[in-house]
Amino acid sequence: MPKVTSSWICQECGYTSPAYIGKCPECKAWGTISEEITSKKSDKLNLGIATNNSFHALSDLDLSEVKRIKSYDSELDDILGGGFVLGSLILLAGEPGIGKSTILLQIANGLSNTMKVAYVTAEESTYQVKLRAQRLNVKDDKQNLLLLAENNLEVIFSLIEQEKPDFLILDSIQAIYDPSLESSNGSVGQVKECANKILRLCKDKHITTVIVGHVNKEGLIAGPKVLEHIVDTVLYFEGEKFHNFRIIRATKNRFGCTDETAFFEMKDNGLESIANPSSLFISRNLVTVPGSTFTTIVDGSKTIIAEVQALVGGSGYSTPRRTSNGLDFNRVLQIIAILERRAGYNFSKQDIFVNLVGGLASSEPALDLSIAMSIISCVQDVPPSKKTAYIGEIGLTGEIRQVTKIESRIKECIKLGFERIIVPKETDIQKFKKSNSELIYINNIAEAISKHQQSNTGV
Ligand SMILES: Nc1ncnc2c1ncn2[C@@H]1O[C@H](COP(=O)(O)OP(=O)(O)OP(=O)(O)O)[C@@H](O)[C@H]1O
Numbered sequence: 253m254p255k256v257t258s259s260w261i262c263q264e265c266g267y268t269s270p271a272y273i274g275k276c277p278e279c280k281a282w283g284t285i286s287e288e289i290t291s292k293k294s295d296k297l298n299l300g301i302a303t304n305n306s307f308h309a310l311s312d313l314d315l316s317e318v319k320r321i322k323s324y325d326s327e328l329d330d331i332l333g334g335g336f337v338l339g340s341l342i343l344l345a346g347e348p349g350i351g352k353s354t355i356l357l358q359i360a361n362g363l364s365n366t367m368k369v370a371y372v373t374a375e376e377s378t379y380q381v382k383l384r385a386q387r388l389n390v391k392d393d394k395q396n397l398l399l400l401a402e403n404n405l406e407v408i409f410s411l412i413e414q415e416k417p418d419f420l421i422l423d424s425i426q427a428i429y430d431p432s433l434e435s436s437n438g439s440v441g442q443v444k445e446c447a448n449k450i451l452r453l454c455k456d457k458h459i460t461t462v463i464v465g466h467v468n469k470e471g472l473i474a475g476p477k478v479l480e481h482i483v484d485t486v487l488y489f490e491g492e493k494f495h496n497f498r499i500i501r502a503t504k505n506r507f508g509c510t511d512e513t514a515f516f517e518m519k520d521n522g523l524e525s526i527a528n529p530s531s532l533f534i535s536r537n538l539v540t541v542p543g544s545t546f547t548t549i550v551d552g553s554k555t556i557i558a559e560v561q562a563l564v565g566g567s568g569y570s571t572p573r574r575t576s577n578g579l580d581f582n583r584v585l586q587i588i589a590i591l592e593r594r595a596g597y598n599f600s601k602q603d604i605f606v607n608l609v610g611g612l613a614s615s616e617p618a619l620d621l622s623i624a625m626s627i628i629s630c631v632q633d634v635p636p637s638k639k640t641a642y643i644g645e646i647g648l649t650g651e652i653r654q655v656t657k658i659e660s661r662i663k664e665c666i667k668l669g670f671e672r673i674i675v676p677k678e679t680d681i682q683k684f685k686k687s688n689s690e691l692i693y694i695n696n697i698a699e700a701i702s703k704h705q706q707s708n709t710g711v
């Protein structure tokens with residue numbers, strides 16, 4: 253007879269305590285600990301167990317046995333390291349409404365041409381999925397794309413046993429429950445137990461499985477953090493609600509690197525990957541205007557051109573306002589202080605607003621120079637005379653410091669037709685001599701400002 257015990261588990265991070273506590277010592281969240289019934293069979297290990305398993309010599313293992321399944325999209329395959337590994341368990345996590353069900357239905361549609369795909373929806377009805385399928389232009393005659401609206405894990409497993417799909421999608425793990433557990437739906441105990449059972453099914457039957465996990469800021473529903481140890485691959489779906497672009501990045505991958513990101517655009521007929529993401533974030537086709545400069549952002553293996561805009565104006569308040577959108581606020585304050593101390597500006601009576609265009613977010617130091625030059629360009633009401641990109645970190649003494657992946661940043665600027673690229677002095681500009689872009693290196697912020705003035709007065 254299993255011994256019935258209870259533990260107090262943090263619904264945010266999974267920390268377990270033997271008694272109730274108000275604040276989780278692990279994640280420091282208040283009021284997230286709740287009681288869950290657990291049962292334990294025995295503390296003793298059975299060492300005489302019969303098994304078919306054995307150790308293998310490294311030399312005996314043949315990597316060609318690792319089979320991969322290509323999805324509908326090569327960008328998506330790239331972040332997985334070349335496609336879904338057969339029999340692996342993948343977690344797709346993201347905020348509500350970001351497009352998780354959309355991309356999974358697109359994947360299911362693509363794969364169903366060559367294999368049997370089961371899509372289990374625990375949150376919607378099969379008709380809702382069919383409606384989405386219509387929007388995504390999925391053909392009506394799909395025999396190999398099976399839909400099931402169910403959230404009882406036992407029912408799901410027995411139907412999977414009957415249908416024997418090759419690829420399984422479970423949307424979402426928080427909505428599925430195991431009736432053998434007494435804890436409530438969506439609790440950490442339920443989510444963990446369901447995920448463990450799904451892992452066993454996926455490995456035993458070689459069914460490649462994707463589970464959806466909701467990211468919840470309140471922590472009432474178990475977040476996918478506790479699942480990250482269980483699954484083989486974690487894909488994070490990110491994006492801005494008010495913009496159409498989405499980013500998928502692998503934050504964990506047992507079968508590939510985690511340096512890859514893929515950009516998608518949410519269109520009427522689904523998510524479409526963007527091979528050249530820079531084009532999304534550049535407004536007005538690189539026309540120069542006062543208060544706007546261009547720079548580069550490196551995200552995983554991708555380099556994107558981004559636009560930084562600044563607005564500087566007289567303040568009606570005794571303490572002037574500083575606002576930053578998509579940029580690190582403290583970094584912007586630091587750059588303003590450097591401009592005041594090292595370049596002789598006085599912003600004590602001026603409001604400053606700085607914005608990274610297109611809903612992008614980055615706290616990379618490489619954007620410093622662009623932020624500073626956008627502010628200067630707005631104050632002087634003078635745009636850069638040519639299509640210029642600014643790359644460099646600004647130190648507290650006003651010096652321009654080298655940044656990571658400078659070569660790929662310069663290459664992206666050249667590719668997009670920038671006439672002038674301002675870079676830190678350590679950059680090997682000889683490498684890019686043959687390009688049509690003029691590379692200028694600078695030592696400090698005062699030099700960058702004087703070069704901006706000189707080029708605009710024709711000196
Ligand atoms: N007709 C449409 N045209 C363009 N985009 C749409 C359309 N209908 C829905 N969308 C987009 O799809 C998103 C919802 O997608 P989806 O249901 O796949 O998200 P989800 O991440 O699965 O959400 P949930 O967390 O609720 O399950 C919407 O937020 C919207 O951006």
Ligand SMILES: [Mg+2]
Pocket residue numbers: 352353354375423
């Ligand atoms: Mg959904």
